[in-house]
Structure formats: structure tokens, C-alpha cells
Amino acid sequence: MSVIASDRRTLVVGLGKTGLSCVRFLQAQGRSVAVADSRAEPPGLDTLRAEYPDVPVLLGPFQPERFTAYSELVVSPGIAISEPAIAAAAENGARIRGDIDLFAEVAEAPIVAITGSNGKTTVTTLVGEMARAAGRRVEVGGNIGTPALDLLGRGADLYVLELSSFQLETTTDLGALAATILNISDDHMDRYPNKMAYYQAKQRIYQGARHAIVNLDDALSTPMARDTLRFICYGFHRVNPETFSTRDDDEGTWITWGLDNLLLTRELGLIGHHNVSNVMAALALGKAAGLPMPVMLDVARRFRGLPHRCEFIRTLDGVEYINDSKGTNVGATVSAIESLAPASGDGKVVLIAGGEGKGADFAPLEAPLSLHGRAAVLIGRDAPLLASAIGHAVPVVNASSLDDALAQARRLAQPGDRVLLSPACASFDMFRDYEDRGDQFRQRVEALS
Known part of the structure; x- marks a missing residue:
């Protein structure tokens, strides 16, 4: 027999920071809530029991017969909705949601929403800094920092959210003021059956949006459904109205809006070709949110980036050391190699790579390493797969x-x-x-003599 949806019995699946934020939100609404986690001692369990001792907690392997007793499942992003117990609940009539779906229903201010395989944390942080400098009461979070539901009730007049594909899977109608997919490259192929499924999850960010910020250098950034959307575009050497772009002249490379020069790329606080794209994306999002251009440009000049994202550490014996530990997928590493290859002289990149590949295809690394690589030093579980993919491009150690x-x-x-x-x-x-x-790498580099 199917559950009665009006019973509104909600099961929060997965604890941790996001799960706790969901419990707090639902309890404040007077909802009947329980929690399930496959781990025996999940993060946040002690906090949950201290704050909400009456909330039932189901620990251990997920059991379909338990999940089907609930009319609504709020699933943390780290748990696949294809999990058999979750699928069984859905077949039994349960609504499958996530924290961003809950947030969108009650958000007290416009939302700027950012996703993409690479660069989303940098762009999210940069837009947040631009909004603060403009005097806006901005709250930044989502997939970084503070869970979205914990941003409520703080008097914000603007939200800037980084969103993962996992969060978007369970989001029905975000209704963002401005939304963007910065780029798409293979990532999380251990969770998705193919790249199309990953792409379709990312596309959900545009549902109900007013402005789509489109990367003209990545066709997969374009919304599939576009009837009600206003486009603001950006891309390299794409000078056009309603477009942020780049243009070269005797002074250097300019970032432009329409036909107007805004600032020279050498003025940016960030390093790397890919970060020019990130700055253009941030400017487009900020324009859609009504942020003043002079303030945004000033922040772009001052913003030095984030740890673990193409972070310059030091120069030793004429060699620069760069920490891009956040490069957790192939697309990010391709971008880093291409952006950070020395621009003059005979300098090359010595790449340190490896770890858990998440089912990715490492072949796209071969071309940039052939052009810009000196050698590759490989670590971790999937080092043999990496060696097989790039061994013809550079010496491998x-x-x-x-x-x-x-x-x-x-x-x-x-x-x-x-x-x-x-x-x-x-x-x-x-x-x-x-x-x-990244911290360990930085510490070791700083200790070299």
C-alpha cells in the first residue's frame, strides 16, 4: 500500500553538515523527521542527539522496507538517488528532494547559482566578494562553506551558491536570478552512467532562472531550454554586444564588455588563462545581479584566489611551485597545465598527479603534456592508469x-x-x-632548502 503523501513524514538520508542543516530546518517547521545513515558513527551524530534527542536515527545498511514508510526523503548530496532503498521509496510514492530544493522554496532574497566541473568555488567566492564590496548583504554557501539552509534568517538581500551536480539532481525549480554552468568535463563518472547523465544534472540549474550566464567557449554551458531566459555571454575573443570578452592591442590583453575595454588581464590578482575566464563569468553574474562595474573591477584586481586552486607557493632554484590540489578531475588538470605553462623561454611543467580517478578517462591529458610537459610524477591508486594514458607524451616517474x-x-x-x-x-x-x-604539499615545498 502506498504511503499517504499528506502525512509528511520526512526521512533525512545522510548526516554530516548538510543533513544536520536539513534536520534543523524541518524541525523548525514542525515536521516529523527521522534520520538514516549507512555509517555506524556518521559525522554530526553527537550534535544531532544533543540538539534533537527525540529524532529517530536509523544507522547501518539502508533497508528498503524502512525507507518506504516515509512520504518524503531529503537526500544528502553524497548519496546517490539510485540507491535501492531510495529508489524503492520513490516507487512507493515518496518525494525525493535535497537541501537546495528546500532552500529554493523559502529563500528570502535573489539567488546567484554557479555550477561547473571546474572553477565554481573561485567564481562563487569572487562574486560574493564583489557583492560585499558593493555593500550588499550577501550570504555565500551551498557546496562550499555553509550549507544553504543555514544561510536563511540572516537578513540577506542576495545569496551566492556553489552547487554540485549531486545537489542539482534533487532540485526541481531553483528559480535563480542568475545561473551558470561554467564548463563541463568528465567528473564523477563513478556515480553517473555516462557524461550525458552528468550534463543533464548540471542543466537543472537553469530551471526557473531569469538570466543564463553562458560560456561561449564551452557549448555544454548553454541551456537546453531557453525560452524565458535572458543570456549574458562571455568567452575569449568574442567581442559582441551583451558579451564579456577579450581583445588584444599594443597595451596587452583587455577584458571587454561589448566594445568597451574594462581592464587588462595583467592587472588581475589571479594567475592563469583559465582564471581570466572565471573573472569574466563573475562579471557577468554580477552584472545580472545589479552590481556596479567599477566595484567589480576593483575586486577583480585585488582578489588573489583560494588555497589549493593554482596557488603559487614559492620559487626555488628558478623553479616555481604551484598547488592545484583542487584539480580533482581531468578537465581541471588540463586547464591548469594549459594556463600555467611558462609563457616564455624553454620552461615546462613538471606535473604531480594521481589518486582515485573516479572512473575518468585520462587521455585528454596527453595533448597538453606533449606541448607543455617536462615530466609527470605519479602517485596513488590509479597511477598505472595515468601512466598508460600519458606515457607517450612525457617521461613518467x-x-x-x-x-x-x-x-x-x-x-x-x-x-x-x-x-x-x-x-x-x-x-x-x-x-x-x-x-x-594541498596543505601537505605546501608545507613540504615551504620546507625545501
């Missing part, structure tokens, strides 16, 4: 640890080169997370 990898890279690098940690993989086989990996 295997390393047993991060210390060994750095020693090998230092030996291989020549003056004018850049040693780039950009793993193209997740970190969990060797590190707590990508931040731990």
Missing part, C-alpha cells in the same frame, strides 16, 4: 609518497619550469581530502 613525488619533481625540473600539483584525481586513497593533500 612513479613515486611512493608525496615526499618522494616532490623529491622526484625537484630532480626533474629545470630553471624556468613550474612544478604543478594538479592530481586529476580524488585524494581519499592517501589523504583526508584535497585540502589535506
Whole structure:
């Protein structure tokens, strides 16, 4: 017998920061809530029991017969909605939702929404900084920092959200003021059956949006459904009305809006060709949100980026060391190699890569390494797969640890080169997370003498 939807019995699936934010939100609404987590001691369990001792908690393997007792499942982004117990509940009539879906229903201010395989944290943070500098009461979160539901009730007049494909899977109608897919490259292929499924999840960001911010250099950024959307576009060397672009003259490379020069790319606080694209995306999102252009340009000049995202560490013996530990997929690493290859002289990139590949195809790394690579030093579980894909492009060296990898890279690098940690993989086989990996790399580089 199907559950009665009006019973509104809600099961929060998955604890952690997002699950806790969902419980707090639903409890404040007076809803009947329970929690399920497949782990015996999930993060946040002690907090949940202290704050909500009466909330039932189901720990251990998910059981379909338990899930079908609920009319609504609020699923944390780390859990696939294809999980058999979740699928059984859906077949039994349960509504499958996520925290962003709950947030969109009650958001107190316009939403700027950002997704993409790469660059979304940089763009989200940059737009947030632009809004703050413009005097807006902005709240930033979602897939970074603070869960979206915890941003409510703070008096915001603008929300800037980074959203993952996992969050968008369970979002029906975001209704953003401005939304963008920065780019699409293979990622999370261990969770999606193919790239199309990943792409379709990302496309949900445009549902109900007023402005679509479109990357003209990536066709997959364009909304599939566009009837009610106003486009603001950006791309390299695409000078047109209603478009942020670039143009070269005797002074250098300009970022432009329409036919007007805005600032020279050498004035930017961020390094790398890909970050010029990120700045153009941020300017387009900010324009849609009504932020003043002079303020946005000033922030773009001052913004130095985030740790673990093409972060310059130091120069030693004529070699620059760059921490791009956030490069957890192939597209991010391709972009980093192409953007950070030394622009003059005989300098090359010595790449440190490897980890858990998430089912990705490493073949796209071969071409940029052929052009810009000195060597590749490989670590982690999927190092053999990487070696097979790029072994014809550059000399490949295997390393047993991060210390060994750095020693090998230092030996291989020549003056004018850049040693780039950009793993193209997740970190969990060797590190707590990508931040731990990047922190350890930075500490070791700073300790070199």
C-alpha cells in the first residue's frame, strides 16, 4: 500500500553538515523527521542527539522496507538517488528532494547559482566578494562553506551558491536570478552512467532562472531550454554586444564588455588563462545581479584566489611551485597545465598527479603534456592508469609518497619550469581530502632548502 503523501513524514538520508542543516530546518517547521545513515558513527551524530534527542536515527545498511514508510526523503548530496532503498521509496510514492530544493522554496532574497566541473568555488567566492564590496548583504554557501539552509534568517538581500551536480539532481525549480554552468568535463563518472547523465544534472540549474550566464567557449554551458531566459555571454575573443570578452592591442590583453575595454588581464590578482575566464563569468553574474562595474573591477584586481586552486607557493632554484590540489578531475588538470605553462623561454611543467580517478578517462591529458610537459610524477591508486594514458607524451616517474613525488619533481625540473600539483584525481586513497593533500604539499615545498 502506498504511503499517504499528506502525512509528511520526512526521512533525512545522510548526516554530516548538510543533513544536520536539513534536520534543523524541518524541525523548525514542525515536521516529523527521522534520520538514516549507512555509517555506524556518521559525522554530526553527537550534535544531532544533543540538539534533537527525540529524532529517530536509523544507522547501518539502508533497508528498503524502512525507507518506504516515509512520504518524503531529503537526500544528502553524497548519496546517490539510485540507491535501492531510495529508489524503492520513490516507487512507493515518496518525494525525493535535497537541501537546495528546500532552500529554493523559502529563500528570502535573489539567488546567484554557479555550477561547473571546474572553477565554481573561485567564481562563487569572487562574486560574493564583489557583492560585499558593493555593500550588499550577501550570504555565500551551498557546496562550499555553509550549507544553504543555514544561510536563511540572516537578513540577506542576495545569496551566492556553489552547487554540485549531486545537489542539482534533487532540485526541481531553483528559480535563480542568475545561473551558470561554467564548463563541463568528465567528473564523477563513478556515480553517473555516462557524461550525458552528468550534463543533464548540471542543466537543472537553469530551471526557473531569469538570466543564463553562458560560456561561449564551452557549448555544454548553454541551456537546453531557453525560452524565458535572458543570456549574458562571455568567452575569449568574442567581442559582441551583451558579451564579456577579450581583445588584444599594443597595451596587452583587455577584458571587454561589448566594445568597451574594462581592464587588462595583467592587472588581475589571479594567475592563469583559465582564471581570466572565471573573472569574466563573475562579471557577468554580477552584472545580472545589479552590481556596479567599477566595484567589480576593483575586486577583480585585488582578489588573489583560494588555497589549493593554482596557488603559487614559492620559487626555488628558478623553479616555481604551484598547488592545484583542487584539480580533482581531468578537465581541471588540463586547464591548469594549459594556463600555467611558462609563457616564455624553454620552461615546462613538471606535473604531480594521481589518486582515485573516479572512473575518468585520462587521455585528454596527453595533448597538453606533449606541448607543455617536462615530466609527470605519479602517485596513488590509479597511477598505472595515468601512466598508460600519458606515457607517450612525457617521461613518467612513479613515486611512493608525496615526499618522494616532490623529491622526484625537484630532480626533474629545470630553471624556468613550474612544478604543478594538479592530481586529476580524488585524494581519499592517501589523504583526508584535497585540502589535506594541498596543505601537505605546501608545507613540504615551504620546507625545501
